Amino acid sequence: MTPTQDRPALDRLLSPRSIAMVGASNSPTRIGGTVFGNLLRNFPGEVYPVHPKDEVVQGRTAYRSVRDVPEAVDMAVIAVPAPAVVDVVAECAALGVGGATVITSGFAEAGPEGRALQDRLTAVARETGIRVIGPNCIGYMNTHGGVMANFMLTPDQPMPEAGPVALVSQSGGFGSYITNKAVLAGLRLGWFVSTGNEADVNVAAVLRHLVERPEVGVLLSFVETLRDPEVFVDTARRAAELDKPLVLLKAGRSEEAARAAMSHTASIVGSAQVLDAVCRQYGVFVASTMEELLDLGTIFQDGRRAGGDRVIVMTSSGGAGVLLADEAGQAGLSVPELPQDEQAALAADMPMPFYGSTANPVDTTAQTTAMPDAYRKVLNKVAASPSADMLTAVTWAGPGPANDAIVEMYQTTTKPVAILSTAWSPQFQQAGVPTFTDPCRAMVALAALARQSDRGPLPPDPAAFAADAGRVRRVRELIAEAGTETTLLESTGKRILAMYGIPVTREEMVTGEDAAVEAAERIGGPVAIKVMSYQLPHKSDAGAIRLGLRGPDAVRAGYRDMLDEVARRAPGAAVEGVLVQQMAPARLELTCGVQRDPVFGPMVAIGLGGVLVEVLSEAVLLRPPFDVDTARAALGRLLGGRLLTGRRGLAEEEQRAAAEIMTGLATLALELGEIAEIDVNPLRVADGALLAADALIVVNHD
């Protein structure tokens, strides 16, 4: 065993010090020839071709098999026909190879036989500890380590310039497409990894590995299926901790996978919403287009951060200024008017008569742009303005003194800069000036940068969550009362909610008219009465509810009438008792609950409730665990913020109460994995307090 074997296998796989390639070819048009040619380009260590017949491959002595290679290499690239792959990987593992990059196709994507082959490959990785990228991938590139283990370029094409940006893509084809675009856009890509079928290593694992590498400053990712959500969340937390932006482009958003949905609120969430919510919670940027993925890479690659959200816009066209200011506002940035003294200083450099503006947007007019000295002075003053945290300037691509001045300004200031240009320009790319070709895209990028610069505290670590064992035992006793029933009685559900600090209506479970009357008197005021029966989870459909009963006579009459109606309409229903319940007033009704996403597990949702729940479908989602501040911030996003700012919206203490209900639900969902679904609807809001008036809990007895 060589010393390099002391490193973790994934590290050996992605940063090898020696490489073998099984399936290396002398033919430049074959994949095995292209990949081997690429391996030879920049790699400082040994690269051993393995070939069944040829003595020499592309100038290197070839070996008959991996066994014959003179050392246990860190990484083997494998490009042999699919049926041979598993044995080669197993052989590598036995020889102490760290990892394999399997280029070959014909696995899970090719039907049941391929699926079986891939399962065997997964098993070899699990059993031996060798790490495997692929199969059916385009390979990877690690420019810092000189590794070009891929066929996304041919050996005669120029290498991307090494830099802080890492791109991880499940899709090899589209990953290399994005790489191509990224290089055109001036991104300095230090890493590109395609994971293909993900028999072993997946996107989350690669991101988790790369986030720790010092040369990586920005992580971009394109995924179709997000596997290993815990690793993904952990990566996101770590990326936030290290202040390395993580940007995700997700395909397959429209697929509405089989997914446990909340009974009353089936329309509230789709899984793309869950992904978006989780990403937002953990500070991951979700790019809505491929170009946005690259735009965020562009703004983040120089590592600059902003002290606030104030943008200064400099342009020689009033129209462009107005459009940029619009887009800034749309993206959530501010474009403050400059104070008089700054404006006077700018005006002093403008040619006379001056028909532009010094307010912000600073409109220099075309006349100033044509005067190199004036333009340079104004630009540098603008960049130095204490009234702005970021700078946008508009220019035309092509050489000239204005663009020279922009490069000089960029190199002088430490503020984030986004230049709007008619096209990419070699001059800007060489100098690393972040360049955008559309006003909206420039501002979306700056807004992301402002968000990254203003990160709050790290969200709680899911791994650190500790359950309250005593409470869990008590809840399980209550659940046990339901026997094999999966939907708990409302009365039971509310007792459970109360154990997590969720305020519920005052209520008593009774049998008989007299007991109901007595309970109503103890509760006080008008009451509701409801039949509790496992067969009647939707009470109003069976007439199993009476509302607003005031006084003994009304309670008595309502009780009799209700039980008669239930006996008539649902003769088979076994009545467990009658719940006598306080009538809760409401200025506003909310609905909240828990549902389990097939990828991310339990998610707490809160949204508008009441009669409009059928026609509305807006909710915010949070993944447990989270703290009260996070919950309050989430409430602030409901209805575009109007739930808090609207005249009848939530008051301060109501917001706190709602946030505490959300954290209570979160703890409940984490403590009891068997709870499949919770639906609190309505959650009645009045006079500074919230009250759960109905609750449905569904358990999974498996």
Next chain:
Amino acid sequence: MTPTQDRPALDRLLSPRSIAMVGASNSPTRIGGTVFGNLLRNFPGEVYPVHPKDEVVQGRTAYRSVRDVPEAVDMAVIAVPAPAVVDVVAECAALGVGGATVITSGFAEAGPEGRALQDRLTAVARETGIRVIGPNCIGYMNTHGGVMANFMLTPDQPMPEAGPVALVSQSGGFGSYITNKAVLAGLRLGWFVSTGNEADVNVAAVLRHLVERPEVGVLLSFVETLRDPEVFVDTARRAAELDKPLVLLKAGRSEEAARAAMSHTASIVGSAQVLDAVCRQYGVFVASTMEELLDLGTIFQDGRRAGGDRVIVMTSSGGAGVLLADEAGQAGLSVPELPQDEQAALAADMPMPFYGSTANPVDTTAQTTAMPDAYRKVLNKVAASPSADMLTAVTWAGPGPANDAIVEMYQTTTKPVAILSTAWSPQFQQAGVPTFTDPCRAMVALAALARQSDRGPLPPDPAAFAADAGRVRRVRELIAEAGTETTLLESTGKRILAMYGIPVTREEMVTGEDAAVEAAERIGGPVAIKVMSYQLPHKSDAGAIRLGLRGPDAVRAGYRDMLDEVARRAPGAAVEGVLVQQMAPARLELTCGVQRDPVFGPMVAIGLGGVLVEVLSEAVLLRPPFDVDTARAALGRLLGGRLLTGRRGLAEEEQRAAAEIMTGLATLALELGEIAEIDVNPLRVADGALLAADALIVVNHD
């Protein structure tokens, strides 16, 4: 007078047969030199320089003044200092010149003095009939007529290729920026007109002129302030009639201009929403970014139309296929799975073993792309598929057989094609192949094309609206009852609404308890009573309302109690009577009304009402006149369609009733210009019917 003077002045201005330039210069670095050099480039007619001293300007005999020019030219370009401009234009008008393009700055953009100069310029245009473009503009380009009356290019830069796309921009600077980008993107720009300060001719007028020109197929426009909304709407109707797409990019969307707002629903609309609504109603595309403006130009310039919304996606990367299918769905297009026979035909051309997909997205895999014959065959079959109306294919920029095959396919098929490429390519641009650099942008463009292809009937012509004079007289009599009050009594408002077919609650205006009791008996069921007073437009604030009174005692008690409370809380309020009103049941509450936009005039709005009106702010807007079908389609957009599809949403007959209420409000707003605002809130929905339960009408007595 020469024969050319028979043409309309705007036609002479934009398609001149002879040109003079006042302020032509021999210095190539001066604007007067650049513009004159441009004028000489391609213009087939005479171009006369006017210069105070030089005998010859750029090789042409110069004239001392416009008077000395040997003919009354169609168009004069004016680039003299601002103080001299008005006199020159007046002189041109006196000499029979058709129009002037005023390049000079220093008018309204330069303060009060400039503003006064510009007003004089406007007056000259109005009084003499000469048409004026500018001042403070960059000029215009009419490649079809060989006119380069601008300084957006220097005479040594290549001319844009003539074509069907016209760009009209208020901003000269940003207009030429867009032009620059448009040429890079492969747009064939036949026209570019900048209107600058719009002393006379504005963007709407230029669009109205260009829409009729046979060489113009697509109209793109960038505006900051939209003047002449009637001309704009008329242009939009004409563009729809001629099937010429009109695309608008609007800056200044965030400015919330002073604007009459509906009293309860101030948050419902901003003026950008009004613009969007009007554009949607008249078939105008609103681009959300500059690049989208160009993307729509790209997809529209070949004039192809789609037979439906089905897209077929061909790619060699599964990941790209999924992303494109997502974006297609997001944009409202469908990506149907191909039928088995078509799939079999495609599979027959694929290399074996084939690990891609023939379903749609058709994933050829990189292997097929590397085999030119197979790729060409598959591509042509895909383009010929009877299952798709449009085609997207993914490629890498650069020469090669795959891109040759794409050009050949594009020239063979008549279907709309959108190619996703890593970059613009000269090969595609020469062949006119619509190319996009982002999956989302490609699909947004195809969706716009599908919408343009599936236009409904033309909206009614506002100019053709005819008022019902008898009804108008009767409404004015009712309004007169209010004297100088601007907010009508609810009782009056509802009588007016009823005259326009809007169903209102059964109700009677009474004085005294006995009369109230009798009225309640005639109306039947529980009633509401409300104090009618001009001083109490917001009744509940003053306790001027009682709800749900059932039987004579309750009505009598409520009446007394209510008047006591009003006397106490609003002692100064003069009571005109008490309205006794049917209680209207409601499953759902809507709110609808009319407000006047400062640009587009009356707009009918409908949205969700009831207690949530404070926290929600979604509404759809229509500009009168419109028909019932248009109103129903608008309802379908409320809450993302859920108002119609939700389980408690509007039933068929309720939709019809709502649409008829909207057309009733539209007629009312058009017939009575003095009605500033109507607010029907709530509009109660139950059992197939809608009922206006309250109504506020504000009139303007000026």
